[in-house]
Each structure stands twice: as C-alpha cells, then as structure tokens.
Amino acid sequence: MKLLKEDGIDEVDFDGRTQANSCYFEDPAGNIVEYISRRETSPTSIDHDFSTNNVLCISEIGLSTNKISEYAEQMQKIGIPVRDNEDLSYNTYLNFMGEYEDGSFIILGPLGRRWLFSTKGAIAAPVTIHTDRGVVSNL
DSSP: OOOOOBTTBSOEEEOSSSOEEEEEEEOTTSOEEEEEEETTTSOOOSOOSOOGGGOOOOOEEEEEOSOHHHHHHHHHHTTOOBGGGOOOOSSSSOEEESOGGGTOEEEEEOTTOBOTTSSOBOOOOOOEEEETTEEEEOO
C-alpha cells in the first residue's frame, strides 16, 4: 500500500472540530480510502502504534450527489442529524451527517468535488448504507 501525498505530505492533522489524524491511499479498485484516528470520539486504545489490527469501525462513508438537500432530509427523518446543526453546503464543502459524539458520519458531498490527497472528483456511484436508525440508499 502506497500512501497518497498532497503538497509533499502523506498525513493530515485536523485540529478544528474534527480532532483527528488521517492518511489516504487507493484501494485495488481505485477508490480513495482514508484511515482516520479521531482523538475525542474514539475509545482509548491500549496499543500506541497505528496498525490495521487496530481498526475499530467505519468512521465515514461518502455519498456524492447533486441532491444534497433530499438526502439530508431523508437522513434527518430517520434520526441522523446534520452534525452540530451546521448549514448544508451544496457546492463546495462536505456535509457531515451524524452525532459528533458517535464519531461516525455519512458524508454528503457534491458531484465533482475533489477528494483530499487525490486528483479525482466525486462521482455518482450506487451505495446503500445500513445504520442502526435505518437505511440510506441512492438506488
């Protein structure tokens, strides 16, 4: 596995609301994968070194669409809120759907948006997400 780089670095330190460290790579199918370690919402690990043996859960899964308000409304109806009641972004930014304290989010983003550490733009792809509150699907 080769880590992707942006501006000469292969890791990012999110020190704002997210409080995390991340690195990115491509899976065998060419999808961008982010390994993220959330400092505030992840349980404390007895292991001090990062490894694939310490993966606890899926922290984020993306749904790219030009129907952001429609999917945000669908998720809110089943009890998945916009993180921190933020305003939705329709053109530029990612929308984090879920409770901050849970540390897991469905990311709604516009088609064409460039993924971090990649030159690839977000595409429409079929996805079905099973949550403890219901199913979110663009099929």
